[in-house]
Amino acid sequence: MAGREHTFYVSAAPGLGGLLAQEAEECLGLSVARVTGGVEFTARLEAMWQAALSLRLANRILVRLASFKAENFEKLERRVAEIPWDLWLPAHAVPEVVVTSHHCRLYHTDAVAQRVAGVVEKALPGGEGQVPQKIYLRGEDDRFTLSLDAVGEPLYKRGVKTHGGRAPIRETLASAILTLAGYTGEAPLADPMCGAGTFSLEAAMRATRTPPGMYRHFAFETWPSFREKSFAHMKREAQKAQHEVSAPVIFASDLDQGAVERLGATLEALPFGKAVGVGAGDFFALDPASFASEPGVVVFNPPYGKRIKGGNDAFVVRLLEHLATHWRGWTAALAVPKQQVPRPLPKGFHGHPMSHGGLDLTVLIGRLS
Template sequence: MSVLFDIFLVVPPGLEAHLAEEARAGGFAVQSVDPGGVTVQGDWTEVWRANLQLRGATRVLVRLAEFRAMHLAQLDKRARRLAWSDWLRPGTPVEVEATCRKSKIYHNRAASERVQNAITEAIGSGDGDPELTVKLRIEDDMVTISLDSSGDALHRRGHKLRLNKAPMRENLAALFLRAAGFDGTMPLYDPMCGSGTFPIEAAEIAAGLYPGRSRAFAFQQLASYAPEAFERMKRRLAPVPPARFFGSDRDTGAVKMSQENAERAGVSHLAAFHHAAISDAKPPTDQPGLVIVNAPYGGRIGNKKPLFGLYGAFGQVMKERFQGWRVALITSDGGLAKASGLPFAPPGPVVDHGGIGIRLWQTKAL
């Protein structure tokens, strides 16, 4: 447990700074902010904690080794020197995924086979589907070998079994909430709630619920895993906030879906949902807070011309009824954002969401 690793927290490009902020706030030793992720340092317990506690990470990679290799024989030799049996249990099925760029070793499959053979020699071969993934990256002849400690992507938290079309992933929602200044102490309302991601995420943040509390992780198959210690890590007591996280949608099916998802997440007493069209949206509480929406956009539903009216109506309702509230809007189209007529500041960076570049637009208090 005392051996320190570089731990790479994967995140969609454009949101690295917000994940670094979350990691620092959580007490992780941030080493660098890199394209596509954040590097922290820690032992195996910090690997567990990153998977369990960080809301914004996509997955957690443990860097096992880094060295230079100019040809396959050199890769083979150095891979066999690694302490695989210290990390992996005997007979564990392992998959090696290789990527080669700008290197003398250019054949992904051949490179993968060399590392796979080194692992098999150290721990034997396991039957069945792979339980662990080792990621081999060779770039400019520099080899980086990492272990995926997460397994399924971390937005899959085990609570949202029903989804609407093009749902916002939970880790993206968490980072957009952080970017919008949400800290769990203010009311939040999503008038286009879909499957309820933003209100549910907000309620979990406020209640101090760890995002990974209900799911399994790949690191539980490692030699270093101690079940009792991890169970102790999962315990956390936090004050329960009053119900102040709200969502509405014009689709009654979406409202029912949100209610069910909140129930599975254990926050149905904190997040309330109701049926309403945008034109009927009203502040759900007297205390101003944050309105946040992942509104429909053209790249997601095809023809975007009818959406200009929707965005215009949204902006009008916000200006007329939500004085004192801040508005955060996520969309792929700056023209649609401007059609709302809201006084947005310059938008945040472009973030990939299912192959579509989206941005966060924010106002000050209206």
């Protein structure tokens, strides 16, 4: 398994496929192909470990195992049984099969999942403990693609946030917004409606060159092909490239004192936490010169406000007006619901579509000149 090349599918949130392709090429040094919902690349398993460790915009990584036609259960089971499951999975893996079926004669997804799980279980000797393992089977016009989930928990779960918050933005979206705003970890970053602090945590990992997967585990670590020493070496190399940041370069604040305290406690326990300074207060009373000596990037996913004339969100309009007057020279990025995008857009701003939890968002990006 380790010596051969495999094809991997990396999924991204809607609207982020292009950015993910760019990130994957830069970060892995491989050419990747854009496909629906993400990217694909062909490489050895180690490249997939590197992708899981380093990609900030990826949601999931799957290994493509097989693609075949099956019009009936017999053929399906035969094709699934051809896969060397004992080489892929640990003896005690418990398969959870997720099936989609469009225009297939095998349309009963629960029955298909049961059959596939049965074949996989039969191929594994079993053992102490249980390791859940997701397997995806996607059917279209009787052709099925069988894939193995390589990472377990989705990759936006970085394993660093020990607290929740109201309407936190997903880590992958926060990171994509930072990319769109041109944030590379050097300039000051302000997160003045920080809530649970997702933007700040993502920015701190960038500023300190901390890979997003450094503090979590992956499904592939339970596979027989996994080489603990090689992966530990990969992590050590990443550690060597990390930057020490001893004074805050990221500034997080919020009206909600409790949210700020929870974020502060999380940051204290994190090796890269010193990169973020936290404070409580009203954004509209905040003077950027009080914490940054030069303009940088300011990011928000503001609370959704009341709509006013023309569908505009009154809060967003006020926020943009305030930024234009008091945050000159900064680059602003705001994620707002698509229907509440201010029309016309403020001068110098453009919009990038994204989707968050089924809600269509537009990320407004602009330099405040």
